[in-house]
Amino acid sequence: MSTDNKFTFTDTRLRSISPPAEKKRAYYFDTKTAGLRLQVTSNGTMTFQFQIWDKKRGKPVTRSLGKYPAYSINTARELAVEEMVKVTNGVDIEKEAHQLRVEDTLDTLFDRWLVQFAKPHKRSWQEDIRRYELYFRKPLGKKRLSWFSPTVIRAWHNKITTVQKQRGTGTISQATANRALALLSTIFNQMLPEHPNPCRSVKKFREESRDRFLQPDELKRLFEALHDEKTPEILRDYIIVSLFTGARRANILSMRWDEISLESKTWTIPGKKSKNGTAMKVPLLEETLEILQRRKQHTRSFYVFPGLGRTGHYTEPKKAWKSLAARADLHDIRLHDLRRTMGSWQTMTGASGTIVGKTLGHKSPEATAVYARLNLDPVRASMELAVQAMLTSQILPKKIHKFKE
Structure with a gap:
């Protein structure tokens, strides 16, 4: 040679x-x-x-x-x-390779996992399908299960962050790569519990928690843009309800009239729709009730925010939000930041962590006992105080000088 x-x-x-x-x-x-x-x-x-x-x-x-x-x-x-x-x-590696060629592929395993675990038990199974199609199907779908090892999974996990985004500029985030890795690990854990999980020794990327929320001057510009004639009514109502309830996007988009009590001024999110799996009562403030009462008079839909798609309700208005944010001169603000804005303004106006947690539907073992005893009165009062502070920003755009301790 x-x-x-x-x-x-x-x-x-x-x-x-x-x-x-x-x-x-x-x-x-x-x-x-x-x-x-x-x-x-x-x-x-x-x-x-x-x-x-x-x-x-x-x-x-x-x-x-x-x-x-x-x-x-x-x-x-x-x-x-x-x-x-x-x-x-x-080990006879040639024999092992032959056995590998006749065993299941990841595509086959994923299809079985959808039927046995995801669809019966997960509300977000459609999101799992979308994630699988984007990050699994092409690079991993045809691979036999014995092919998977920490080495190849680590390489795949790293490579996701080099892929260009389908929309916008830049590459896929490390957080998105971590969600994909978590899904793969779940599939192996649930479908092959008797085998060592090859994802176990693959480290996730370190993520920084996001703390962005709307400041007083940004709220002023947002309110001005919301009431501009260029803003569709359904978008304006959706944004204000999001801002003044602090609820999750999916819950607001799929909000139904039979979940709302205008008399008791509450919205009950069923446990099957709540992220933490338990029913959640959300106080409806006067500003929100005005919107709901007006919308109730002009709709025959089951949904507060109806849509023309297969779900029957409004879908996340990414393009419309991008246009609105541009007109309001808002930078680095996402729809999820509206939810964070409620919690942040509650905190700034003196609310405790327990009150904020109850408002946003956060659930932890330590807080569960407290939440079980907590009625909506202090939550509603805290939300009203936060909303009034937000609305004040329309008049005082620079900063709010004093908050209640």
Whole structure:
């Protein structure tokens, strides 16, 4: 064998390799990692392979690791080391590879998981399907289950953050990659509880919690833009209800008239729709009631915010919100920040963490006992104080000088 075929693999060196003659194959060997080689075909396809002499079976054994450059050199080296350990421990890696070809793929496992676990028990199963189609189907869907290891999952998890967003600029966030990793781990845990979960040793990216909420001058501009004739009525009402209830987007979008009591001035979010799984009562302030009473007079829909789509209700108005935010000169403000704004203004006007938690429907073991005894009166009073402070920003745009202690 020519020593020209043996060298330390680098991206520069591999990219310089020319394909062999038609119907021929060329092989190159990494001098850094025992058993790692690169197969190059006449059409230019490069595939990392592991090949070593198996003393137990008295023959050379070969296993394909993945194509270059989809698999990095470092990933291929890690996989080669894993295969070396198997051979050293007496595993027949060629037989294992054959069994791998006839077992389930991740696509098959995911489909079964949807039927057995997701659809019967998760309200967000449609979001799981969307996430799977975006981040799993193409890179992982056809892979056999034995193929998965911490090394390949770690590489996939990292690669998600290099993918360009479908809308806007930039790449997929680390938080989104973490949600994908969590979904994969859940599938393995629930469908293959008797096997070690290959996601277990893969670390999530560190995430910073977001604390953005609307400041007084921003609220003034938002209110002005909301009452501009360019703003559709349904968007204006949706934004104000979001701001003055602090409820989650999904709950407001799917708000039904049979959940609302105009007499007792409350909105009851059923446990099946509540994120924490228990029914939640939300106080409805006068500003919100005015909107609901007006909308009630002009609709025949079950929903407070009806829509033309298959759900029958309004869907998240991303484009409309982007246009509104631009007209209001709001930067780095998301729809979810409206919910955070209620909690933040409650805090600034003197509310305790317990009151804010009750308002926003947060649930923790420590707070559960307190919430069970807490009626809506102090919550309503705190929300009214926060809303009045927000509305004051229309007159005093710069800052609110004093809050109640």
